[in-house]
Structure formats: structure tokens, C-alpha cells
Amino acid sequence: MVLFSLGSAQFLTAAGPEQVQIGTLLKPVLSLSKVFGVFFLVLILLTLARTFLAGRASQRRAETWACGYAPSSPRMQTTASSFAKPVLLFFKSVTSFKIHAVRSGNYFPKNLELSSNVTDASEHFIFRPFYVTLRKFSKGTLKLQSGTIPQSLFYILLATVALLIWRFLW
Amino acid sequence: MVARMLVCMVFSPFLLGVIGKTKALFAGRKGPPYLQLYYDIFKLLQKGSVYSRTTTWIFRAAPLVSVTAVLVAAFLIPLGSLRAPIQFWGDVILFAYLFGLARFFMILAALDTGSSFEGMGASREAAFSCLSEIALFLNFAVLAVLSKSFSLSGMIGACSWFSWTTMRPSLVLVDLSCFMILLVENSRIPIDDPATHLELTMIHEGMVLDHSGPDLAFILYAGAIKFFVLGGFLITLLLPFHFYNPAMGTVVFLLGMVFLAAAVGVVESAMARLRLNRVSTFIIGSFVLASFGLMIALARAF
Amino acid sequence: MLLGLDMALAVIVILAICLLGAVRLGSIIRLFVFQSFVMATIPLMLGGEVHIHKLVIVLGTVVLKVIFIPTMLFWAVRHVSIRRYAPGFFGIGANLLLGGFLVGLSFFLSSGIVLTEKPFSDLLIPSAFSTLFIGFLLLISRTKAITQVVGYLVMENGIFLFALLLLETTPLLVELGIFLDIFVGVFIMSIVINRIQNEFDHTDTSRLTAPEGEKG
Numbered sequence: 001m002v003l004f005s006l007g008s009a010q011f012l013t014a015a016g017p018e019q020v021q022i023g024t025l026l027k028p029v030l031s032l033s034k035v036f037g038v039f040f041l042v043l044i045l046l047t048l049a050r051t052f053l054a055g056r057a058s059q060r061r062a063e064t065w066a067c068g069y070a071p072s073s074p075r076m077q078t079t080a081s082s083f084a085k086p087v088l089l090f091f092k093s094v095t096s097f098k099i100h101a102v103r104s105g106n107y108f109p110k111n112l113e114l115s116s117n118v119t120d121a122s123e124h125f126i127f128r129p130f131y132v133t134l135r136k137f138s139k140g141t142l143k144l145q146s147g148t149i150p151q152s153l154f155y156i157l158l159a160t161v162a163l164l165i166w167r168f169l170w
Numbered sequence: 171m172v173a174r175m176l177v178c179m180v181f182s183p184f185l186l187g188v189i190g191k192t193k194a195l196f197a198g199r200k201g202p203p204y205l206q207l208y209y210d211i212f213k214l215l216q217k218g219s220v221y222s223r224t225t226t227w228i229f230r231a232a233p234l235v236s237v238t239a240v241l242v243a244a245f246l247i248p249l250g251s252l253r254a255p256i257q258f259w260g261d262v263i264l265f266a267y268l269f270g271l272a273r274f275f276m277i278l279a280a281l282d283t284g285s286s287f288e289g290m291g292a293s294r295e296a297a298f299s300c301l302s303e304i305a306l307f308l309n310f311a312v313l314a315v316l317s318k319s320f321s322l323s324g325m326i327g328a329c330s331w332f333s334w335t336t337m338r339p340s341l342v343l344v345d346l347s348c349f350m351i352l353l354v355e356n357s358r359i360p361i362d363d364p365a366t367h368l369e370l371t372m373i374h375e376g377m378v379l380d381h382s383g384p385d386l387a388f389i390l391y392a393g394a395i396k397f398f399v400l401g402g403f404l405i406t407l408l409l410p411f412h413f414y415n416p417a418m419g420t421v422v423f424l425l426g427m428v429f430l431a432a433a434v435g436v437v438e439s440a441m442a443r444l445r446l447n448r449v450s451t452f453i454i455g456s457f458v459l460a461s462f463g464l465m466i467a468l469a470r471a472f
Numbered sequence: 473m474l475l476g477l478d479m480a481l482a483v484i485v486i487l488a489i490c491l492l493g494a495v496r497l498g499s500i501i502r503l504f505v506f507q508s509f510v511m512a513t514i515p516l517m518l519g520g521e522v523h524i525h526k527l528v529i530v531l532g533t534v535v536l537k538v539i540f541i542p543t544m545l546f547w548a549v550r551h552v553s554i555r556r557y558a559p560g561f562f563g564i565g566a567n568l569l570l571g572g573f574l575v576g577l578s579f580f581l582s583s584g585i586v587l588t589e590k591p592f593s594d595l596l597i598p599s600a601f602s603t604l605f606i607g608f609l610l611l612i613s614r615t616k617a618i619t620q621v622v623g624y625l626v627m628e629n630g631i632f633l634f635a636l637l638l639l640e641t642t643p644l645l646v647e648l649g650i651f652l653d654i655f656v657g658v659f660i661m662s663i664v665i666n667r668i669q670n671e672f673d674h675t676d677t678s679r680l681t682a683p684e685g686e687k688g
Contacts, residue, residue: 031258038245038256043238046388050234053384058218065222065380066285078281078289086297090450093566339482339595346486451564455493458572462485465579466595 081116088118095121174255178244181424182398183207183391185431192435207394211387219383224284232279233381233388239272240395248323249402249423257323262310265322266303269355272392273299280377291376294446298361298373301453302354305347308460312344313407315467326406340470341407343463348404350456352434356397359438361449371443401430477517477592481599483510484633485575488606488626492571493564497618501545504622508537511629514636518592532651533632541625541658548618548662551669567613574605596633604630615676617665621658628654 088097099116103109187204194201203209221229246265248254277296280288313325354361357374366372372379378389405426444452487507494500512533515526578601585597607626614620628650635650 028258028260031256031261032264034256035242035245035264039238039242042241043234046234046237050384050388053215054219057216057383059221060218061221061223063222064224064283064285065220066283066287067379076286077284078286078293083281083289083293083296086294086446087300089447090297090301090565093563339478342479343482343486448564451493451568454565454568455489458489458568458575459486461572462482462489462575465576465598466482469579469583469594469598 085116088116095119174249175241175244177420177424178249178395178398178402179241181427182394183211185397185401185427186394188428188431189435189438192432193439196436196439207390211391214382214387214390215384217383219381219385222283222380225279225282225380228275229279229282229380230385232275233385233392235275236272236392237388237395239268240392240399243268244395244399246322247399247403248326248406249420254323257321260320261322262314262320262325266306266310269396270299270303272396276377276389279381283380285380287372287376288379291373291379294373295357295377298354298449298453301450301457302351305453305457305460306351308457308464309344309347309351312340312460312464312467315464315471316340322403340463340467343459343466345404345408347456347460347463348400348407349433350452350459352397352400352404353437354453354456355400356393358434360441360444360452363443366443397431398427401427405430477514478595480510480514480517481593481595481633484629485599485602485606488603489568489571489575491610491622491626492567492606495564497549497616500619500622501542501549504625505538505542507626507629508533511632512538514633518636529647532647536651536655537625537629541654544658544662545618545621548665551666567609571606571609574609575602578602578605592636596636600630600633602630603627603633617661617668621661621665624661625654625658 088095091097096119097116098118099114102113104111184204184207186207187202190206191201191204243265245256246254246261246268248257273295277292280292310325314320317325319325353359357364362373362375363371364375366375374393378386381389402423405423409422409426484507487503487510491500491503491507494503512530515530575598579598581601582597604627607623607628607630610623610626611620612623614623632650635647
């Protein structure tokens with residue numbers, strides 16, 4: 001399957017530009033600047049049109065309409081978690097999105113709390129286990145590296161005996 | 171080229187009128203006149219506007235950017251037999267992201283008002299477009315494999331009579347998938363109800379609740395042109411032949427567009443809006459259809 | 473002629489993918505009927521003369537899979553199911569993506585298969601594999617017994633597509649044997665489902681593994 005996908009990727013990218021010269025590099029820049037020119041031209045024309053039209057009619061400021069419900073308060077705003085909720089619900093199987101709701105009373109609750117959290121996949125599955133095993137390993141080696149002098153002398157003795165054995169008995 | 175842009179700009183609200191008439195036909199009513207959207211836009215252009223106290227310059231800029239982005243996207247696609255004025259290698263990505271730019275500003279404007287309804291509509295719109303862009307790019311990939319070029323005008327060359335005879339399943343799948351994406355991008359019935367009166371079921375309508383006057387006129391016009399641009403791409407894919415006489419080609423193309431608008435009207439009358447978790451199934455279905463077309467195209471091209 | 477064959481094969485796989493996305497029992501059975509009908513017309517599109525052998529196969533498939541078995545399935549649905557809604561285990565989106573992956577896998581597998589004679593269309597083997605895999609996925613991922621029967625029948629559709637490769641050389645007796653197999657299988661399955669319904673008041677197979685107390 002890997003060979004198949006590699007082969008098809010090679011086929012797809014074979015439809016690319018042939019040689020890179022100065023002319024070939026400049027062409028996309030020119031076409032992009034053409035597009036930007038058109039974009040800003042149309043934008044300026046529309047802004048002028050809108051200013052002209054707005055000058056003829058009244059403009060006033062009022063509260064946000066929002067279909068005429070209660071006047072908005074900061075508690076009613078769309079927060080970041082509520083903005084992200086539909087996408088997270090679509091990808092529920094991948095992001096482990098959990099919603100916690102706490103309410104008192106079943107039909108006419110007096111207070112209602114809603115919170116949601118998403119487990120950060122890279123932190124939870126990649127970095128955290130790695131860090132935990134690294135820490136355990138370091139704790140284990142702490143016993144070997146206590147820093148006391150007799151222990152270091154003992155290591156020197158061990159190393160010397162090992163070298164002697166290796167040199168003379170092999 | 172000027173004539174082409176004029177045709178695009180003048181003809182697009184007529185298509186939404188065709189959709190309205192088709193829906194009325196199915197419901198046994200007489201329905202609004204074909205030119206209803208023109209009357210609406212003219213009426214709104216003359217009205218005053220009310221701005222909310224919490225909004226900033228983004229709210230005023232969003233309709234303008236929306237119309238501009240969609241008009242510039244109209245410069246990039248070939249319509250019928252007429253070639254695109256601006257084409258370069260890789261302009262498909264610019265095409266897709268011009269729509270993304272328009273959507274980005276609309277979402278920001280919706281969040282700018284600080285109301286929860288617009289925020290809800292904005293978050294849903296962001297979620298749907300997140301999925302539909304994948305499907306759109308997969309369709310472009312199939313067309314790129316078939317035509318061996320990454321430019322929109324080059325991809326239309328993939329749909330000659332010859333490739334229709336050899337690659338027909340692949341092209342039919344791409345057309346089906348593009349039709350489903352058309353419904354998603356223009357907020358039509360299986361995804362979102364353009365005529366709903368219930369705030370909780372509004373998605374695109376919810377985002378534009380606070381715009382009024384000329385701003386609302388621009389937003390309606392941008393919706394019409396978006397339908398024309400995406401539908402034009404689909405129709406140009408479907409037409410297997412090109413005319414040398416540009417007038418004749420344009421007439422056939424416009425007839426095809428009217429037919430497409432009627433088809434969208436039929437789909438709108440026959441289905442109800444899907445539940446929100448079924449909408450993701452719909453978009454994934456269009457993605458799987460496009461991937462199936464890609465596999466057929468790759469298997470045959472080898 | 474061959475182009476009609478390509479389109480018909482693609483339509484069969486598209487319908488199989490739509491089956492993965494359908495949750496209502498009525499729409500599942502109707503999609504299966506449409507798929508069997510398209511499949512029944514394929515022997516007529518293969519080119520070559522139309523002898524009595526092919527006609528018998530076409531008619532047999534139509535009678536069995538388009539008329540008889542769906543009637544039995546609808547009868548079973550009416551008499552047995554209270555809830556006509558049958559989603560699967562993983563969720564519909566994951567099912568659809570898995571189906572797409574299986575279609576890709578079948579294309580990959582068929583590029584490795586080398587046949588002695590070229591098949592009628594290069595889409596024949598991939599679509600046969602895809603229908604087989606998707607039928608199998610339908611069989612294992614759904615909990616309602618009737619949906620599992622439809623999954624088994626879709627697998628039979630895939631095997632039928634394979635058998636088309638050998639259409640010229642298969643004697644009619646083998647085809648009749650396969651038909652009898654399917655007929656008896658579905659018949660027995662319907663009777664068993666009826667009995668399960670009478671005994672347990674539901675046909676949800678995921679609840680059948682644990683005994684639920686004595687029933688008189």
C-alpha cells in the first residue's frame with residue numbers, strides 16, 4: 001500500500017513546473033499582484049459606493065438586535081469553548097471532548113453549570129508518558145549517583161578491576 | 171472580458187429567483203416573481219442602516235470584503251466557453267481561499283456584535299466549512315489527475331468529449347460531490363434553511379442578523395454571486411463540448427445554470443434540513459464519493 | 473456498452489457506500505433493492521450474444537433479490553421491529569470513512585491480481601471486492617438482526633460480481649445452487665428473527681449475549 005501511495009504521489013507531483021528560471025519565478029508574483037490589484041480596486045469602488053449610499057439615508061446606533069430578546073449582558077456572550085463546540089462534536093471520536101453539566105432540580109433548575117474540556121492529545125499520550133518514565137529512570141539512577149566519596153572510590157575500584165580482567169584474561 | 175463580468179453580475183440574482191419559483195411550484199403556490207432578489211436589493215440599497223453599539227470597523231467592512239472576494243473569484247473561473255481573465259498555475263488554492271476570506275470576515279462580524287445567536291451561527295458555519303474544504307480540495311485533486319494541470323482553466327480541459335467516454339464514472343462522482351459541496355457552501359436545504367424563521371435553526375441567516383440597509387443588500391448579492399460562481403464551475407465541468415462561437419456557448423451555459431438552479435430547488439423541496447450531527451455525515455459522504463472518484467482516476471491513469 | 477458497464481459498477485459501489493450511511497430500516501432495504509436491480513442488468517451489458525443462460529440469470533436475480541427477498545424483509549420489519557432506527561457501533565461518520573478506506577484497499581488488492589484473461593472492465597474486480605468488504609462491514613458493525621441480514625445479502629452481491637468473470641464457463645447448475653443457498657438462508661433467518669422477537673421482545677443482537685432472566 002505504501003508503494004501504491006508513493007507511486008500515485010509521484011504521478012500527481014509530476015504535473016508540476018518543469019524548470020525554475022527567473023521568468024518562471026516572476027510569473028506567479030505578477031499574477032498574484034494582478035489579483036491583488038483587482039481586489040483592492042473592487043474594494044475601493046464598493047466602499048465609495050457604500051459611503052455615497054449611506055450619506056443619503058439615516059444611520060443610527062442602537063443595541064444589538066439579535067431577534068429582539070433580552071438586552072445582552074457579558075454573561076450571554078459566545079465564549080471560545082462555545083465557538084469550538086460544533087467542530088469538537090464532529091471530531092468527538094478523536095478529541096475526547098467531555099461536557100459536564102450540573103443542575104439542581106430536574107424540570108425548573110435553579111442553577112445550571114456547564115463546562116467542557118478537551119484532553120490535549122499530544123500532552124497526554126506523547127509527552128506525559130515520556131516524562132514519567134524519564135523521571136522514574138532518573139530517580140533510580142539517583143541512588144547510583146549519591147555523590148558520597150566512598151561510593152565514587154568504589155566505582156573507581158570496580159572500573160580498575162574490570163580493565164585488568166579485560167586486559168589480562170582475554 | 172467586460173461582457174463576461176457583466177453577465178455574471180447581472181444574471182446571478184435571477185438564479186435565486188428560479189430556485190424560489192421551483193420551490194413554490196412544488197408547494198402548489200405561485201411564489202415570488204423571478205426578479206424578486208433584484209427588487210429586494212434595490213429596496214435595501216435605499217434604506218438607512220442601524221449599527222449596534224458594540225460593533226467596530228470589522229462589522230462595516232465584512233459585507234464589502236465578502237462581495238469583493240466573491241467577485242474576484244469570479245475572475246478566476248472559466249464560464250462555459252469563455253476563458254478566465256486571470257489564470258496561473260495553482261489558482262485553485264486562491265479560489266478556495268477567497269471563499270474562506272469572505273467567510274472569515276463574516277464570522278468575525280457575527281462575533282463582533284456580541285450576541286449569542288450570531289455566535290452560534292458563526293461557530294456552526296465555521297465547523298461546516300472546515301469539513302467541506304477537504305471535500306472541495308479532493309475534487310480538485312481528481313480533476314488535477316485527469317487533466318494534469320493545477321489551474322482551473324486547465325482542469326476544464328479534462329472534461330472534453332474524449333475523457334467523458336473513458337473516465338465517465340470518475341467525472342460523474344466528481345459532479346455529484348461538487349453538487350453536494352455547492353449545497354453546503356451556499357447554505358441550502360440539507361445543510362441550512364435559507365427561509366427559516368426560527369433563530370435556533372439559523373446558520374448563515376443567524377450570522378447576518380444585525381446587518382441592515384446597504385450592508386444587507388451587499389450580503390444578499392454576495393450570496394447570489396457565490397451560487398453563480400460555484401454553480402458555473404459545476405456546469406462547465408458537466409458540459410462535454412465547447413462552442414467556438416462565444417455567444418452560443420454563453421447561451422448554453424446560462425441555460426445549464428437555470429437547470430442547475432431548478433435542480434437545487436427540487437432538492438430543497440424534497441428534503442428537510444438534516445440534524446446537525448447528520449450534516450457531518452453528509453459532508454463525509456461527499457468526501458468519500460470524491461475519494462472513490464480519485465481512486466478510479468488513479469487506477470486508470472496508471 | 474462497456475461504458476454502461478463502468479457506470480453500473482460505480483453505481484453499485486456508490487449504493488454500497490450509501491448503505492453504510494443509512495440508519496432507517498426502510499431506506500436500507502430500498503437501497504439494497506436498487507443495488508440488486510442494477511446488478512441484475514449487468515450480464516446484459518457485457519457484450520456478446522444474449523443466450524438463454526444469461527437471461528435466466530438476470531431473471532432469477534430480479535425475481536429473487538428484487539422482488540421476493542425484500543418482500544420477506546419488509547414483512548419481517550413490520551412484524552418484528554418496533555423501532556425502525558438502527559445505527560451502528562462506531563458511529564455513522566466513522567463507518568463511512570472505513571468504507572472509503574475499504575474501497576481503496578480493494579483497488580490496491582486488485583492491482584496485484586493477475587488474471588489469465590482480461591476481465592470485461594477494469595472496474596469489475598475492485599467493485600466486487602468493495603461490495604464484499606462493505607457488506608462485511610455492514611454485517612459486523614450493526615446490532616439489529618435485519619440489518620445484519622442485509623449485510624449478508626450485500627456480500628452475496630459482491631460474490632455475484634466475481635462470478636460474472638466466469639459467466640461464459642459456469643454451468644447453470646452452479647448458479648441455481650447459489651440461488652437456493654441464498655433463498656434458504658434468508659428464509660431461515662427470517663424465521664429465526666421472528667422467534668427471537670417472540671421470545672425476547674427485541675431483536676437487538678448486542679443484548680442477546682447475556683441471559684435476561686426466566687421467560688415463561
